[in-house]
Amino acid sequence: MNKSDALTALAALAQEARLDVFRLLVQAGPEGLPAGQLGERLGLPSATLSFHLKELRHAGLVRFEREGRSLIYSAELANMNGLLAYLTENCCQGNPAACGVGLCDGTKLETPQQRKPS
Amino acid sequence: MNKSDALTALAALAQEARLDVFRLLVQAGPEGLPAGQLGERLGLPSATLSFHLKELRHAGLVRFEREGRSLIYSAELANMNGLLAYLTENCCQGNPAACGVGLCDGTKLETPQQRKPS
DNA sequence: TTCATATCTCCATTTGTATGGAAATATGGA
DNA sequence: TCCATATTTCCATACAAATGGAGATATGAA
Numbered sequence: 001m002n003k004s005d006a007l008t009a010l011a012a013l014a015q016e017a018r019l020d021v022f023r024l025l026v027q028a029g030p031e032g033l034p035a036g037q038l039g040e041r042l043g044l045p046s047a048t049l050s051f052h053l054k055e056l057r058h059a060g061l062v063r064f065e066r067e068g069r070s071l072i073y074s075a076e077l078a079n080m081n082g083l084l085a086y087l088t089e090n091c092c093q094g095n096p097a098a099c100g101v102g103l104c105d106g107t108k109l110e111t112p113q114q115r116k117p118s
Numbered sequence: 119m120n121k122s123d124a125l126t127a128l129a130a131l132a133q134e135a136r137l138d139v140f141r142l143l144v145q146a147g148p149e150g151l152p153a154g155q156l157g158e159r160l161g162l163p164s165a166t167l168s169f170h171l172k173e174l175r176h177a178g179l180v181r182f183e184r185e186g187r188s189l190i191y192s193a194e195l196a197n198m199n200g201l202l203a204y205l206t207e208n209c210c211q212g213n214p215a216a217c218g219v220g221l222c223d224g225t226k227l228e229t230p231q232q233r234k235p236s
Numbered sequence: 237t238t239c240a241t242a243t244c245t246c247c248a249t250t251t252g253t254a255t256g257g258a259a260a261t262a263t264g265g266a
Numbered sequence: 267t268c269c270a271t272a273t274t275t276c277c278a279t280a281c282a283a284a285t286g287g288a289g290a291t292a293t294g295a296a
Binding site for chain 2: 003006007010011013014015016019020022023026027028029030077080084086087088089090091092093094095
């Protein structure tokens with residue numbers, strides 16, 4: 001995952017309809033869901049849904065395959081993971097053990113350095 | 119993490135300067151970095167940097183504390199983790215073991231359902 | 237071939253975001 | 267008190283993204 005891909009993916013997810021669609025597909029898993037069902041569940045007009053699905057595709061976050069008259073969309077989990085890894089890369093000066101692997105929470109550090117919220 | 123917070127955080131990260139700033143702070147860890155050093159390392163004019171830091175703050179992704187004349191910014195790692203958790207919530211029909219915990223890659227599924235990319 | 241279904245593309249309108257110079261504010265030192 | 271430093275706020279300009287109706291396209295069934 002490079003910076004440009006990460007930016008495209010983040011921009012794709014930074015939109016309510018697309019975030020909803022993506023999370024629904026993540027939850028659906030590799031089986032995926034047909035476009036029509038996505039639109040129905042989320043209450044999106046077809047033109048709007050199609051626009052957002054295209055954005056998600058261009059961002060590499062979903063794929064589709066045709067099945068009869070339906071297009072079955074599913075999440076690109078590997079790319080999602082690449083994005084998460086990009087965000088957390090070298091967390092805490094490359095000392096991931098210091099703040100928890102994968103989900104870095106800083107709580108295990110010896111000097112928690114408490115700070116007031118801004 | 120609710121949807122609205124997730125959207126705000128994603129929108130904040132979907133911008134090159136802010137993504138750079140945030141990753142630098144994630145890497146710096148709880149010690150953080152002064153605003154000036156961020157601007158210097160990333161080549162951002164002060165007004166531009168300040169604008170982006172404000173966005174990141176409002177999104178709950180960074181905090182700051184004053185130290186003399188400098189403002190020391192650091193990443194809100196707990197909120198970052200909340201965002202990642204929100205994205206991967208109920209991955210693969212709530213069967214996280216099926217696709218790897220934390221970083222869900224789908225490779226461990228019994229029926230990988232290979233699909234052509236779109 | 238003709239029709240119904242599923243989805244997409246086109247496009248005009250509306251809305252929101254990024255940029256950076258200039259001036260304002262806050263802190264600490266002389 | 268006055269100045270230098272660090273950072274912010276103000277603001278005009280420029281650019282990008284979301285929406286959804288109408289019509290186009292693709293598939294399968296009769």
